Amino acid sequence: xxxxxxxxxxxxxxxxxxxxxxxxxxxxxxxxxxxxxxxxxxxxxxxxxxxxxxxxxxxxxxxxxxxxxxxxxxxxxxxxxxxxxxxxxxxxxxxxxxxxxxxxxxxxxxxxxxxxxxxxxxxxxxxxxxxxxxxxxxxxxxxxxxxxxxxxxxxxxxxxxxxxxxxxxxxxxxxxxxxxxxxxxxxxxxxxxxxxxxxxxxxxxxxxxxxxxxxxxxxxxxxxxxxxxxxxxxxxxxxxxxxxxxxxxxxxxxxxxxxxxxxxxxxxxxxxxxxxxxxxxxxxxxxxxxxxxxxxxxxxxxxxxxxxxxxxxxxxxxxxxxxxxxxxxxxxxxxxxxxxxxxxxxxxxxxxxxxxxxxxxxxxxxxxxxxxxxxxxxxxxxxxxxxxxxxxxxxxxxxxxxxxxxxxxxxxxxxxxxxxxxxxxxxxxxxxxxxxxxxxxxxxxxxxxxxxxxxxxxxxxxxxxxxxxxxxxxxxxxxxxxxxxxxxxxxxxxxxxxxx
Amino acid sequence: xxxxxxxxxxxxxxxxxxxxxxxxxxxxxxxxxxxxxxxxxxxxxxxxxxxxxxxxxxxxxxxxxxxxxxxxxxxxxxxxxxxxxxxxxxxxxxxxxxxxxxxxxxxxxxxxxxxxxxxxxxxxxxxxxxxxxxxxxxxxxxxxxxxxxxxxxxxxxxxxxxxxxxxxxxxxxxxxxxxxxxxxxxxxxxxxxxxxxxxxxxxxxxxxxxxxxxxxxxxxxxxxxxxxxxxxxxxxxxxxxxxxxxxxxxxxxxxxxxxxxxxxxxxxxxxxxxxxxxxxxxxxxxxxxxxxxxxxxxxxxxxxxxxxxxxxxxxxxxxxxxxxxxxxxxxxxxxxxxxx
Numbered sequence: 001x002x003x004x005x006x007x008x009x010x011x012x013x014x015x016x017x018x019x020x021x022x023x024x025x026x027x028x029x030x031x032x033x034x035x036x037x038x039x040x041x042x043x044x045x046x047x048x049x050x051x052x053x054x055x056x057x058x059x060x061x062x063x064x065x066x067x068x069x070x071x072x073x074x075x076x077x078x079x080x081x082x083x084x085x086x087x088x089x090x091x092x093x094x095x096x097x098x099x100x101x102x103x104x105x106x107x108x109x110x111x112x113x114x115x116x117x118x119x120x121x122x123x124x125x126x127x128x129x130x131x132x133x134x135x136x137x138x139x140x141x142x143x144x145x146x147x148x149x150x151x152x153x154x155x156x157x158x159x160x161x162x163x164x165x166x167x168x169x170x171x172x173x174x175x176x177x178x179x180x181x182x183x184x185x186x187x188x189x190x191x192x193x194x195x196x197x198x199x200x201x202x203x204x205x206x207x208x209x210x211x212x213x214x215x216x217x218x219x220x221x222x223x224x225x226x227x228x229x230x231x232x233x234x235x236x237x238x239x240x241x242x243x244x245x246x247x248x249x250x251x252x253x254x255x256x257x258x259x260x261x262x263x264x265x266x267x268x269x270x271x272x273x274x275x276x277x278x279x280x281x282x283x284x285x286x287x288x289x290x291x292x293x294x295x296x297x298x299x300x301x302x303x304x305x306x307x308x309x310x311x312x313x314x315x316x317x318x319x320x321x322x323x324x325x326x327x328x329x330x331x332x333x334x335x336x337x338x339x340x341x342x343x344x345x346x347x348x349x350x351x352x353x354x355x356x357x358x359x360x361x362x363x364x365x366x367x368x369x370x371x372x373x374x375x376x377x378x379x380x381x382x383x384x385x386x387x388x389x390x391x392x393x394x395x396x397x398x399x400x401x402x403x404x405x406x407x408x409x410x411x412x413x414x415x416x417x418x419x420x421x422x423x424x425x426x427x428x429x430x431x432x433x434x435x436x437x438x439x440x441x442x443x444x445x446x447x448x449x450x451x452x453x454x455x456x457x458x459x460x461x462x463x464x465x466x467x468x469x470x471x472x473x474x475x476x477x478x479x480x481x482x483x484x485x486x487x488x489x490x491x492x493x494x495x496x497x498x499x500x
Numbered sequence: 501x502x503x504x505x506x507x508x509x510x511x512x513x514x515x516x517x518x519x520x521x522x523x524x525x526x527x528x529x530x531x532x533x534x535x536x537x538x539x540x541x542x543x544x545x546x547x548x549x550x551x552x553x554x555x556x557x558x559x560x561x562x563x564x565x566x567x568x569x570x571x572x573x574x575x576x577x578x579x580x581x582x583x584x585x586x587x588x589x590x591x592x593x594x595x596x597x598x599x600x601x602x603x604x605x606x607x608x609x610x611x612x613x614x615x616x617x618x619x620x621x622x623x624x625x626x627x628x629x630x631x632x633x634x635x636x637x638x639x640x641x642x643x644x645x646x647x648x649x650x651x652x653x654x655x656x657x658x659x660x661x662x663x664x665x666x667x668x669x670x671x672x673x674x675x676x677x678x679x680x681x682x683x684x685x686x687x688x689x690x691x692x693x694x695x696x697x698x699x700x701x702x703x704x705x706x707x708x709x710x711x712x713x714x715x716x717x718x719x720x721x722x723x724x725x726x727x728x729x730x731x732x733x734x735x736x737x738x739x740x741x742x743x744x745x746x747x748x749x750x751x752x753x754x755x756x757x758x759x760x761x762x763x764x765x766x767x768x769x770x771x772x773x774x775x776x777x778x779x780x781x782x783x784x785x786x787x788x789x790x791x792x793x794x795x796x797x798x799x800x801x802x803x804x805x806x807x808x809x810x811x812x813x814x815x816x817x818x819x820x821x822x823x824x825x826x827x828x829x830x831x832x833x834x835x836x837x838x839x840x
Contacts, residue, residue: 306726330728344726347719349787358716358727361709369708413727 003030004065006051006082006166006197011060013046020046022221023060027214028166028197033188035212036201039240040292040457043221044201048170051199052084053077064165078106081165087174089151095144099137100126103158133160134190149180156187160194167191168199173207174293177271185210203291205233206497233498234489240496241488242460248437249464250444252483258282260318261451262334262421264303267312272298274475276312280421280451285443287466288455290495295475296455297339300423303453304336305329316420330359333420333450337410337427341403345410348399352389352409353380355398360416379416387412388438404435411442419450426456440465459491471495515784518828522799529806541805543688549801550690551576551749551756556772556779556793557701558745562623563776563788564705565738566718567616571627572746572772574634575608576765579750581638584647584666584760589655591664598670598751605747608634609740616739617732631769639762647760666758674756690752697745702790714738715787774825775800781828799824 006028013021021043028034038044050058053071062069064080071077086092093102100122107113113122126139135157137150146154152172159167169188173181188211191198200211208215209230217225217239225239263279273295280286288296301307303314305323313320316332323329326336338344346355357364357376364376380394387408389401398409407427414422424443428436443452443465456462462469469481471494478494481487493499555572562569579601586592586600608630615626643654649666652659673693677686705711716724717734725731750765757764778799779785779792800821807817 304726325730326726327728327730336726338726343720344722347716347723349719350716354712354716358712358724358729361712365709368703369710370703371707371709371712 038218042218083159084168100139287462289462290472294472335414339425353394404431533809547688550694553797555749556775558742567623571630573769575746576750580754588664594670609743613736613739
């Protein structure tokens with residue numbers, strides 16, 4: 001294959017109020033792996049979307065071998081030999097069709113196989129093509145029966161059959177087991193030998209020395225570092241780290257936390273949560289941080305009874321408990337603010353009032369479960385004031401509030417109860433700075449009377465809000481810090497697998 | 501100003517469109533036919549739609565939890581055959597018959613929810629399966645015979661003539677009148693039963709925490725679960741209510757016709773589903789609701805009653821029903837409600 005260079009210069013993408021990508025240069029060469037690293041929200045996926053023609057408009061210039069190209073449509077990217085393997089590889093495949101059918105999905109509409117498609121012919125062609133590129137995949141198997149790694153292989157094989165020149169791998173190892181990840185690395189070096197240029201996106205720094213030739217680090221939409229060769233990983237860690245934003249967080253409490261409210265021992269669930277143990281005290285905020293997919297969400301859902309643990313012990317106030325569903329958890333005073341508020345937190349077409357009182361409707365009921373609306377309105381109005389809901393209208397449907405205010409509704413919901421342990425999963429995700437500050441203040445205030453577990457992939461947030469900080473990776477607790485000895489660089493080193 | 505007027509008009513059409521259309525229908529029919537606008541005819545219409553309304557309110561419950569129950573027609577039919585057969589062939593007292601039928605109905609509802617929640621069969625398919633099972637059961641009870649006084653016992657080897665009959669007390673349910681006066685025929689019992697069911701369902705769904713939970717489950721199952729609502733329990737109860745109300749409808753129907761016709765419940769399925777979705781349009785709520793379903797059923801009843809009186813041929817009536825349903829849903833879904 002001929003050598004080729006894909007170059008993006010001064011690439012920017014602006015959304016109303018946000019610059020997602022700011023003047024970024026990137027270069028992908030045939031036979032080389034260029035690693036793109038950065039924290040959540042650094043602009044990695046924005047860059048991927050520009051290069052794959054997802055956006056109709058962007059700023060900057062893209063060229064292949066010095067010839068300018070425009071990528072305003074996925075088809076244009078495809079025609080220029082650029083393909084991507086998404087993190088969620090399932091979105092690129094039809095699960096009910098076979099491997100062979102998925103291989104030639106694009107051609108069915110074009111008529112390469114004619115109107116009546118002979119499955120024998122298709123199968124034979126698939127076998128021949130897969131043989132040629134050396135991918136032993138079961139052609140007659142349905143895609144839904146493949147493992148995740150096999151699905152990735154299939155998408156890569158499809159790209160190779162299309163004579164892909166530049167392949168983007170978007171966090172390919174984030175859901176793979178260690179063994180599968182090893183196979184993927186072999187595959188990447190195989191692709192390199194074939195002369196494919198690869199952009200490898202990852203947050204896991206431990207795999208960078210294995211796969212990468214060059215490294216670009218993004219932070220807050222900007223390119224902050226470029227390394228022609230793999231440097232000391234601590235250098236990458238330093239570049240990735242955001243400068244902490246000042247005074248977003250309320251003052252840390254002086255008082256020492258009192259008795260242990262919740263104790264977790266050797267909690268286990270599939271391969272997502274492994275032997276997780278910790279305890280959390282009344283009056284304390286325990287922050288759990290780690291990369292996406294480190295097992296934070298799963299841990300919280302286990303504590304809330306939304307998933308059933310496969311092993312381990314949970315005690316509340318020193319008494320071992322079995323939390324078989326969220327209803328039970330709420331009875332015990334364990335409350336969860338889930339990660340995806342639109343999908344898991346709110347009933348969007350119901351009013352803020354109805355969303356707020358959902359778990360505690362009993363409190364407003366008289367005979368036969370009739371809800372006394374006046375009491376309910378009074379109660380929710382008070383909470384709305386306390387959480388600074390904007391606009392202060394509890395009858396408004398949840399879907400019409402901004403992200404930050406939707407989150408306030410979900411947090412406010414639990415103020416109607418008597419929290420013992422409040423679990424928060426990425427509560428400030430997709431929330432503007434003003435609402436962030438309010439949520440921090442609210443959480444700190446709530447934590448005076450209960451234990452709080454605050455999961456976040458933002459390390460500065462974890463340090464800013466947490467009295468103690470746990471770092472998770474691959475479902476395991478890697479390290480623990482107190483707010484006094486917490487160091488962002490240390491934490492990221494543990495989270496990204498530089499240290500263990 | 502102009503815009504305002506447009507918004508107001510839109511809102512008005514959305515909220516009261518169906519009710520206005522209903523009133524127009526009534527006025528037109530009473531102007532063109534003499535018998536239409538009388539109290540007796542009013543109750544005749546209500547009586548004619550009472551069974552449909554009862555069944556449709558059951559379907560409404562399944563739709564509230566974002567499901568669907570297509571087995572209701574078969575369940576209605578089962579109640580007709582089972583109740584009459586128990587009385588005529590096996591001579592069981594009418595009050596036991598009612599209890600047995602309601603228990604059978606609850607059992608079918610439970611069966612549906614097991615298929616849907618334990619075996620994870622999609623609701624439409626699960627209840628379709630139940631539809632055939634129940635229909636088959638219905639035929640099996642009498643070996644395919646209709647039930648009437650003096651029929652031969654299909655289960656007796658010598659096919660002896662049955663001695664049972666449907667007692668007066670049972671017939672009251674479908675044929676009786678209450679509050680009779682000299683000048684007034686009285687209110688038909690099925691209408692009372694229907695209003696009773698509607699008022700209770702309305703209270704339950706709109707004013708209690710249970711109703712709130714039903715709608716929450718239908719609005720976002722995962723969010724409801726994470727807010728501590730026992731989602732499984734509510735879905736199970738919804739399917740049980742659906743089957744129970746279909747059974748009640750079947751009992752009223754059996755009493756009304758005074759015999760057990762095979763597959764008598766079948767037509768109620770489509771009309772009940774239509775009434776429920778028609779109810780989305782009533783009051784512009786765009787969600788399943790009891791009075792919407794009720795008005796939907798009444799609308800269908802008024803229309804058919806009026807059209808019959810106008811001598812519109814029967815073979816056109818279904819087409820008109822479809823036309824009206826499509827336009828009502830079209831109006832209610834096409835005009836997007838402005839955000840508040």
